[in-house]
Amino acid sequence: MAKHIIILSTLDTKGDEAAYLKQRIEAEGFRVTLLDTAIGGEPSMPADISAKAVAEAGGGNIHEIRSSKDTGHVTPIMIKGATIKVQELLEKGLLDGIVSFGGASNTTLATSVMKALPFGIPKLMVSSTASMPAYAAKYIDTKDITMMHSVVDISGLNDLTRAVLQRAAGGICGMVDASDGAVKPVSESPLIGLTTFKFAEACSQHVMDLLSQKGYTVIPFHAQGIGDRAMEELIDQGLLDGIVDLVPAGVSEHLLGGNRDAGPIRLEAAGRRGIPQVVTPCGFEMISCGPLGRKDTGDPVWTRRGLAERKIFIPDEFRVQARTSAEELLKVAEVVAQKLNKSKGRVQFFIPTQGWSSLSVKGADLWEPESDGVFAPALREHLRPDIEVSELPMELNTPAFAETIAEALDKMIKEA
Amino acid sequence: MTGVKGVLLIATMDTKAKEALYLRDKMKTLGQAPIVMDLSMKRGEGRGLAEIPAYEVAKAGGSTLKQIQNSQDLDHCMKVMTAGAVKITQRLIRESRVHGVIGLGGYRGSLMATGVMHSLPFGFPKIMVSSAAGLPGLSTQFLKTSDIILFHSVIEIAGLTALLMNVLDRAACALSGMFRGKQVAPRSSGTKTIAMTMLGPCERCARRVRVSLEQAGYQVIGFHAAGIGDRAMEDMVTDGLFGAVIDLAPGGVGEHLYGFMRDAGPNRLESAGKMGIPQVISTCGVNHITPSKSKYKPGYGERRKYDLDRFRTWLRMSPRELKEVAGVFARKLNNSTGPVKVVIPLAGWSSVDSPGKPTYDPKEDALFIQALKKRLKKEVEVLEVDANMEDLEFAKAVVKATLEVLR
Numbered sequence: 001m002a003k004h005i006i007i008l009s010t011l012d013t014k015g016d017e018a019a020y021l022k023q024r025i026e027a028e029g030f031r032v033t034l035l036d037t038a039i040g041g042e043p044s045m046p047a048d049i050s051a052k053a054v055a056e057a058g059g060g061n062i063h064e065i066r067s068s069k070d071t072g073h074v075t076p077i078m079i080k081g082a083t084i085k086v087q088e089l090l091e092k093g094l095l096d097g098i099v100s101f102g103g104a105s106n107t108t109l110a111t112s113v114m115k116a117l118p119f120g121i122p123k124l125m126v127s128s129t130a131s132m133p134a135y136a137a138k139y140i141d142t143k144d145i146t147m148m149h150s151v152v153d154i155s156g157l158n159d160l161t162r163a164v165l166q167r168a169a170g171g172i173c174g175m176v177d178a179s180d181g182a183v184k185p186v187s188e189s190p191l192i193g194l195t196t197f198k199f200a201e202a203c204s205q206h207v208m209d210l211l212s213q214k215g216y217t218v219i220p221f222h223a224q225g226i227g228d229r230a231m232e233e234l235i236d237q238g239l240l241d242g243i244v245d246l247v248p249a250g251v252s253e254h255l256l257g258g259n260r261d262a263g264p265i266r267l268e269a270a271g272r273r274g275i276p277q278v279v280t281p282c283g284f285e286m287i288s289c290g291p292l293g294r295k296d297t298g299d300p301v302w303t304r305r306g307l308a309e310r311k312i313f314i315p316d317e318f319r320v321q322a323r324t325s326a327e328e329l330l331k332v333a334e335v336v337a338q339k340l341n342k343s344k345g346r347v348q349f350f351i352p353t354q355g356w357s358s359l360s361v362k363g364a365d366l367w368e369p370e371s372d373g374v375f376a377p378a379l380r381e382h383l384r385p386d387i388e389v390s391e392l393p394m395e396l397n398t399p400a401f402a403e404t405i406a407e408a409l410d411k412m413i414k415e416a
Numbered sequence: 417m418t419g420v421k422g423v424l425l426i427a428t429m430d431t432k433a434k435e436a437l438y439l440r441d442k443m444k445t446l447g448q449a450p451i452v453m454d455l456s457m458k459r460g461e462g463r464g465l466a467e468i469p470a471y472e473v474a475k476a477g478g479s480t481l482k483q484i485q486n487s488q489d490l491d492h493c494m495k496v497m498t499a500g501a502v503k504i505t506q507r508l509i510r511e512s513r514v515h516g517v518i519g520l521g522g523y524r525g526s527l528m529a530t531g532v533m534h535s536l537p538f539g540f541p542k543i544m545v546s547s548a549a550g551l552p553g554l555s556t557q558f559l560k561t562s563d564i565i566l567f568h569s570v571i572e573i574a575g576l577t578a579l580l581m582n583v584l585d586r587a588a589c590a591l592s593g594m595f596r597g598k599q600v601a602p603r604s605s606g607t608k609t610i611a612m613t614m615l616g617p618c619e620r621c622a623r624r625v626r627v628s629l630e631q632a633g634y635q636v637i638g639f640h641a642a643g644i645g646d647r648a649m650e651d652m653v654t655d656g657l658f659g660a661v662i663d664l665a666p667g668g669v670g671e672h673l674y675g676f677m678r679d680a681g682p683n684r685l686e687s688a689g690k691m692g693i694p695q696v697i698s699t700c701g702v703n704h705i706t707p708s709k710s711k712y713k714p715g716y717g718e719r720r721k722y723d724l725d726r727f728r729t730w731l732r733m734s735p736r737e738l739k740e741v742a743g744v745f746a747r748k749l750n751n752s753t754g755p756v757k758v759v760i761p762l763a764g765w766s767s768v769d770s771p772g773k774p775t776y777d778p779k780e781d782a783l784f785i786q787a788l789k790k791r792l793k794k795e796v797e798v799l800e801v802d803a804n805m806e807d808l809e810f811a812k813a814v815v816k817a818t819l820e821v822l823r
Contacts, residue, residue, distance in 0.1 A: 013623070028593075028596065071725075072725070103616070103640055104616065104640075104642075104725070105616070105725075119570065119579070119582075120582050122586055122590075124565075124590075128639075128640045128645055129640055129642065129644075129645075130555070130559055130566070131555070131556050131559035131560060131561070131644040132556070132642055132643065132644055133553065133556045133643075133677070134677060134708070134727040134728060135727065136552075136555040136556045136559070137550055137551060137552040137553065137554070137555055140549050140550040140555060140566075140568045141550055142550060142570060143550075143568065143570065144567075144568055144569070144570045144583065145568055146565055146566070146567045146568070146586075146590065147549070147555070147559075147565065147566045147567075147568070148563070148564075148565040148566075149559045149562065149563050149564055149565075149566070150563065151538060151561060151562070151563045151639075151645065151648045152637050152638060152639060152645070152648075153614065153637075153638030153639060153640050153645065155614075155622070155623070155626065155638045156626050156627075156630065156635075156636060156638065158609070158635035158636065158637055159609070159635065159637075160538070160539075160637050161637070163538075163539045164563065167539075167541060167594045169593075170590075170593035170594040170595065170596050171565060171590040171591075171593050171594050172590075172593070173593045173596070174589035174590045174591070174592050174593020174594065174596070175586045175589050175590045175593065177589055177593070178585050178586060178588075178589035179582075179585075179586060179589075183578065183579055183582050191577075196572070208574075208575060212575075217575075217577050217578070218575060218577070219571050219572075219575070219577050219579060219580075220571065220572035220574045220575060221571060221572060222522065222547055222548070222572050224548070224551055225551070226550035226551055227547065227550075227570070227571070227572065230550075230570045230571070259552075299710070300710075315490055316490055316491045317491070318553075
């Protein structure tokens with residue numbers, strides 16, 4: 001049976017362009033379902049799922065929506081409605097991939113709908129605003145969305161827009177052809193989520209090797225505020241069986257205003273789900289505060305925290321790391337403890353006292369053992385007594401430390 | 417089957433060899449001919465597995481791998497490797513050995529691989545699988561003004577797990593899908609193709625102008641003038657893709673002067689003049705500034721404003737700024753070697769800026785018009801139309817002016 005590709009479009013102004021995309025996809029042997037999200041007016045061609053039906057599913061009325069001037073209010077209704085319609089198609093087995101095209105408004109709308117679809121379903125957004133600083137990251141966020149920068153506006157069919165739509169059709173058809181739908185948890189070997197970043201690379205590599213040898217499959221997540229947040233979502237979807245939270249820095253960055261901010265709910269999903277976790281303080285000792293230009297422009301984080309006066313690591317102008325103070329670490333310890341105290345599963349906390357990352361070992365740019373030293377007592381003070389805190393007199397990026405945490409996780413999973 | 421296509425696969429083999437080789441094998445099973453190019457700057461297990469090894473790339477970039485490995489200046493090394501990779505890629509394309517490019521990497525790998533993609537023409541298939549695609553600020557650096565497909569891997573590209581293989585399969589199939597069907601390479605059709613900048617607040621005007629000119633036998637290519645699309649247009653004008661430019665929304669000029677969100681770089685409003693092709697200029701968004709909230713200076717909070725959406729607020733320009741920007745417009749347009757007409761609506765320069773709206777102020781707009789007229793060379797005609805930018809009458813005036821400069 002032919003697979004189904006959904007085209008999300010605004011048929012009041014983009015009818016010709018949507019028809020062209022539909023024709024190109026059908027020429028590849030796929031079925032197309034055209035879903036209209038236009039709030040501007042009547043469609044110039046019939047949709048399979050009309051804007052009226054979308055509005056109703058979202059709890060609105062298309063005539064009121066069209067006469068409203070308040071796009072900030074009506075767009076969420078259309079997003080909600082389209083999300084519901086798309087989920088219905090997915091449940092009925094009538095959605096194998098989704099594609100949309102447009103400028104700022106439609107990219108926001110369509111990527112919001114795509115975000116509700118599970119990992120593994122091909123999602124292609126063709127956007128003329130893909131590269132705009134204010135939006136780009138928000139469009140993608142933590143999802144496996146494929147973003148195609150159209151460069152030109154998709155308005156009117158001409159040599160360039162046809163070239164873009166032709167490639168988009170090829171891209172989505174190729175992906176859908178290969179896809180088996182949403183990725184399901186593979187039961188053969190338990191899946192472990194591991195957070196990591198540059199300054200913990202040796203340790204994470206070693207932990208991954210050790211756990212693979214023990215028969216686990218380890219999925220690393222980059223702890224820059226997006227990857228680690230994505231891990232929390234996959235935990236909530238029940239895809240992971242254990243966690244090595246090697247770099248929970250998203251928590252401190254959220255608290256202190258750093259770039260790796262992973263939002264208010266980081267370090268909570270594993271506990272909520274009750275899966276075993278080992279945690280280290282890696283990354284708590286630094287604040288990611290690039291680009292360097294912020295230093296001289298009265299940037300609030302730099303000014304308020306006096307970052308210019310601290311120890312600082314500058315590998316390039318974008319990624320700048322300033323040292324966290326003892327006082328800040330006390331606050332971090334308290335928040336980390338609050339989060340871990342809510343855990344339903346087992347938790348063990350390991351602190352490598354001779355350096356939490358490659359940046360804070362003796363001789364490195366952020367070495368400050370007197371500040372690091374305040375963390376362990378504070379953490380113990382706030383943590384539930386049954387959560388063990390172990391201090392190991394070694395650096396994080398050593399085989400011995402990696403072995404200790406890999407074994408601890410293995411033991412907890414086996415005993416669970 | 418359209419025949420075997422050569423695909424250049426760009427990766428850092430010191431850390432991502434397993435993943436790159438998986439992707440390479442997948443491409444082979446799809447009937448493509450992959451060539452792996454290694455951009456590693458450190459020693460690692462996967463070196464020696466690439467058809468184009470890192471030392472060749474370093475050499476093409478004017479350095480040696482030894483220098484790169486021993487250097488502490490990562491920024492510089494990345495530039496060298498990217499420059500070398502660009503040279504080799506251009507050669508492979510000239511030799512018809514490469515018809516598409518796919519890259520995989522984290523932050524650094526993505527920066528270097530997309531650096532190569534930026535040097536490739538519009539329409540040439542390019543996919544970047546990146547674990548850093550979702551990071552604020554980075555996807556913009558990766559895409560810039562190039563028609564790249566950015567594929568967010570969500571998980572790290574480290575270890576061949578089921579999730580990552582799923583991502584790599586999809587990416588490989590997307591690229592091979594792009595080869596299927598007929599390839600539409602943009603013709604450099606010249607005179608009959610017109611580039612036009614636009615923004616949401618002049619969308620009706622843009623649509624009317626486009627439809628009228630299409631009826632007259634032209635094709636009109638739209639560019640979103642928010643600092644990226646309009647920059648891309650300048651590049652493509654320089655590449656000789658267009659026969660004329662209708663610049664409805666050149667606000668990127670003032671935004672560059674003050675360093676705000678729609679900043680379209682120092683070359684904005686210059687390429688068409690340099691190429692000597694006809695241009696019609698209007699003023700949508702020119703009388704507003706769009707600083708990001710973190711760049712607000714004292715007094716900005718009190719300015720008349722319009723909230724475009726959650727992220728962007730248009731603030732009314734001050735009279736001093738209007739005059740200053742008019743001076744820059746005149747300087748740039750005076751360098752034009754082709755015909756130029758400026759068409760300005762007297763009842764507001766966009767839908768945001770129309771009678772009844774908080775930022776509407778035709779008296780202050782007149783300061784811009786006066787200053788512009790005073791400084792422009794006499795060959796450049798300034799037409800004032802007693803209408804709003806979004807009125808039918810104004811679109812008609814733009815079309816008329818365009819047909820005149822094209823003559």
